[in-house]
Amino acid sequence: xxxxxxxHEYAIHVEGLHKxxxxxxxxxxIDFDVPHGTVLGMLGPNGAGKTxxxxxxxTLLPPDAGRAVIEGYDVVRDAxxxxxxxxxxxxATAIVLELTGRENLEIIGRLRHLSxxxxxxxxxxxxxxxxxxEAADRPAKTYSGGMKRRxxxxxxxxxxxxxxxxDEPTTGLDPHGRLGMWDIIRRLAAQGTTILLTTQYxxxxxxxxxxxxxxxxxxxxxxxxxxxxxxxxxxxxxEFTVVDKAxxxxxxxxxAGLTDSEPRVDEETRRIVLRVGNRGSHxxxxxxxxxxxxxxxxEGLALRRPSLDDxxxxxxxxxxxxxxVGAPARRRGRRPGxxxxxD
Amino acid sequence: MATVAIAQSKPSxxxxxxxxxxxxxxxxxxxxxxxxxVPAYIVFTVVQPVxxxxxxxxxxxxxxxxxxxxxxxxxxxxxxxxxxxxxxxFATAIALAQEAKQGVIDRLRSLPMARSAVLAxxxxxxxxxxxxxxxxxxxxxxxxxxxxxxxxxxxxxxxLLAEAFGVTICCISAFIGLAIRDEESVQAFGLIWLFPLxxxxxxxxxxxTMPGWMQAFANNQPVTLVxxxxxxxxxxxxxxxLNPSLWQALLWLVGILLVFAPLAVRAYKRA
Numbered sequence: 112x113x114x115x116x117x118x119h120e121y122a123i124h125v126e127g128l129h130k131x132x133x134x135x136x137x138x139x140x141i142d143f144d145v146p147h148g149t150v151l152g153m154l155g156p157n158g159a160g161k162t163x164x165x166x167x168x169x170t171l172l173p174p175d176a177g178r179a180v181i182e183g184y185d186v187v188r189d190a191x192x193x194x195x196x197x198x199x200x201x202x203a204t205a206i207v208l209e210l211t212g213r214e215n216l217e218i219i220g221r222l223r224h225l226s227x228x229x230x231x232x233x234x235x236x237x238x239x240x241x242x243x244x245e246a247a248d249r250p251a252k253t254y255s256g257g258m259k260r261r262x263x264x265x266x267x268x269x270x271x272x273x274x275x276x277x278d279e280p281t282t283g284l285d286p287h288g289r290l291g292m293w294d295i296i297r298r299l300a301a302q303g304t305t306i307l308l309t310t311q312y313x314x315x316x317x318x319x320x321x322x323x324x325x326x327x328x329x330x331x332x333x334x335x336x337x338x339x340x341x342x343x344x345x346x347x348x349x350e351f352t353v354v355d356k357a358x359x360x361x362x363x364x365x366x367a368g369l370t371d372s373e374p375r376v377d378e379e380t381r382r383i384v385l386r387v388g389n390r391g392s393h394x395x396x397x398x399x400x401x402x403x404x405x406x407x408x409x410e411g412l413a414l415r416r417p418s419l420d421d422x423x424x425x426x427x428x429x430x431x432x433x434x435x436v437g438a439p440a441r442r443r444g445r446r447p448g449x450x451x452x453x454d
Numbered sequence: 455m456a457t458v459a460i461a462q463s464k465p466s467x468x469x470x471x472x473x474x475x476x477x478x479x480x481x482x483x484x485x486x487x488x489x490x491x492v493p494a495y496i497v498f499t500v501v502q503p504v505x506x507x508x509x510x511x512x513x514x515x516x517x518x519x520x521x522x523x524x525x526x527x528x529x530x531x532x533x534x535x536x537x538x539x540x541x542x543x544f545a546t547a548i549a550l551a552q553e554a555k556q557g558v559i560d561r562l563r564s565l566p567m568a569r570s571a572v573l574a575x576x577x578x579x580x581x582x583x584x585x586x587x588x589x590x591x592x593x594x595x596x597x598x599x600x601x602x603x604x605x606x607x608x609x610x611x612x613x614l615l616a617e618a619f620g621v622t623i624c625c626i627s628a629f630i631g632l633a634i635r636d637e638e639s640v641q642a643f644g645l646i647w648l649f650p651l652x653x654x655x656x657x658x659x660x661x662x663t664m665p666g667w668m669q670a671f672a673n674n675q676p677v678t679l680v681x682x683x684x685x686x687x688x689x690x691x692x693x694x695x696l697n698p699s700l701w702q703a704l705l706w707l708v709g710i711l712l713v714f715a716p717l718a719v720r721a722y723k724r725a
Binding site: 192195199207214223224263270 | 464473476477480481483484487488491492556557558560561562563564565566567571
C-alpha cells in the first residue's frame with residue numbers, strides 16, 4: 112500500500128472501516144476523507160450502512176476494524192474529545208416533547224457544559240435564526256415535524272461544533288419542512304462548518320453537498336461531485352408513459368434517434384426513459400414533435416434529473432434494493448419526504 | 455496533531471467528576487419536569503397507590519387476621535409502601551425503553567456529557583418520585599388509622615429502606631427497559647414479574663395462611679424480607695432493632711444491585 116495519509120488535513124478521515132452485527136456486514140471497508148469546511152453527502156438506500164457509519168463516527172459504536180479520525184481525534188481512543196468537537200442531529204431527535212423549545216435548549220446546553228449565560232445568549236440567537244422565537248415557550252409536542260428538527264439542530268449547535276453529522280435530516284418531513292432544513296444546512300456550510308449528511312435522495316445531496324459518496328451494502332460504490340455522478344448516469348433523463356401498449360414500439364422508434372443512447376423500455380408499465388445528457392430542453396421539444404408525428408399518445412412526459420435509482424442502475428446494473436427508493440412516483444426536484452423509516 | 459486539536463485541553467479528573475454530578479442533576483431535573491407535565495404519570499404515581507390502600511384497608515382488611523398492635527391497617531401500610539416502590543419502577547422501564555427506541559439515548563451519548571448521567575439521572579428522578587408517592591401513602595394511611603409505633607427515627611428508617619428497595623428494583627427495571635427496548639413489550643412484561651414477588655410475600659397477608667409449598671417461597675424471597683424489616687421498623691416488636699430480616703434484606707438488595715446495576719449499564723451502552 113501507499114504511505115499512510117496524514118490525518119490532520121481533513122476534518123474527517125476514515126480508513127478501512129468494518130462493522131458487523133452477527134452475520135450482517137453493515138460496513139465492509141469504507142475509506143473517505145472530508146476536507147475542513149466542506150459538505151459530504153452520503154447517499155444510499157435504507158440499510159446501506161449510512162446510519163452505522165454515522166454511529167461509528169460519532170463514537171456511539173466501536174468499529175470492528177479500521178479507524179476514523181475526527182479533527183485529529185480517534186473515535187475509539189479519544190472518544191470524549193471527539194464528542195466535544197462534533198454534534199449529531201437528524202431523524203431521531205433528542206427533543207423532550209413535554210418540555211418547551213427553550214427548556215430543551217437549556218437542557219442540551221447544560222449537558223454540553225455551557226454556562227447558564229452562554230446557553231441563554233446562544234439559545235436566543237439560534238431560536239431567532241431558526242425561526243422558533245414565537246414557539247419557544249410552547250411544549251415541543253405542539254411543533255410541526257420541521258420545527259422539531261430545527262429545534263433539535265439548534266440544540267446540537269449550542270456547543271458550536273466544528274463537525275456536524277446530519278443523519279437523514281429531511282426524511283419524513285413535508286416539502287416545506289424539507290426546504291427550510293436545506294436552507295439552514297446551506298447557511299451552516301457557508302459559515303464553514305464541516306458537515307456529513309446522509310440521505311436517500313440524490314437531489315438533496317445535489318443541492319447541499321460538495322462531494323457525494325454512494326454507499327450500498329456497506330461499501331462505497333461511487334464517489335465524486337454531483338456532476339461527476341450524474342455524468343455516469345448520462346445527464347438528464349426524458350421519461351414518459353405510452354398510453355396504448357400497442358404503440359410502445361412506435362414510440363421507441365420515434366425517439367430512438369434523438370440522442371446517442373438507447374431508450375430504456377419497461378414493457379410492463381409502458382414506460383420509456385431516455386438519456387438526454389445536457390441537451391434536455393432541445394430533446395424535450397424534439398420528442399414531443401416526433402411522438403406527435405408518429406401518433407403516439409403519452410402520459411407524464413417530463414424531463415428529470417437522475418434519481419438515486421438511476422445512479423444505482425448506472426453504477427451497479429441493478430436497482431437500489433429498498434422499497435422506498437424504488438418507488439416510481441418520484442419526479443424531478445422535490446418530492447414529499449415519504450420515507451419515515453430509519454436506515 | 456491537528457491545529458484544531460490543540461485547542462482542546464484534557465479536562466482534569468476533578469472537572470470530570472463535577473461534570474458527572476451536574477449532568478446527572480440536569481437529567482434528573484429533565485425527567486422530573488416531564489413527570490410533572492404529564493397528568494397520566496401523576497395518576498400512576500399518586501392516585502393508583504391511594505386506591506390500593508383504600509381497597510386493602512376496607513375491602514380485604516376485614517377478612518384478614520393479624521396479631522400485631524393496631525390491627526390490619528398497621529400490618530398493611532409497610533407492605534403497600536414496599537409494593538408501591540417496586541411497582542413505581544415500571545415507569546423507569548417504560549421511559550428508558552422509549553428513549554432507547556426513539557434514538558434519544560443515542561443522541562445523548564453523542565454529547566460530551568458524562569455517560570453515567572442518563573442512568574443516574576433516571577434513578578435519581580425516580581427515587582424522588584417514589585418519595586413523593588410514599589409520603590402520600592403515609593398521609594392517606596394516617597387518615598385511615600395507621601400509626602407508626604416505634605418513633606420518628608425508625609419511621610424514617612422504614613422510608614429509607616423502602617427507597618433503597620425501590621432503587622434496587624429500579625436497576626432491574628432499567629435493565630428490562632433497555633434490553634427489551636420496545637414500549638409495548640415493556641408494557642406487557644415490565645410489571646408482570648413483580649406480581650408474584652409482591653403478592654406471594656408478607657406484604658398483604660400473613661404467610662402462615664398460604665399453602666405449605668408456597669410458604670417456603672414466600673418466607674425466603676427478598677420482598678418478604680424487606681417488608682418484614684420495614685414492618686419491624688414501623689411497628690417495633692420483640693426483635694427490634696436487631697431484626698434478622700433487616701440484615702438479610704440489605705444483603706439481598708446489595709446482591710441484586712451487584713448483578714443488575716452492571717447489567718443495566720451494559721444494556722445502556724448497547725442501546
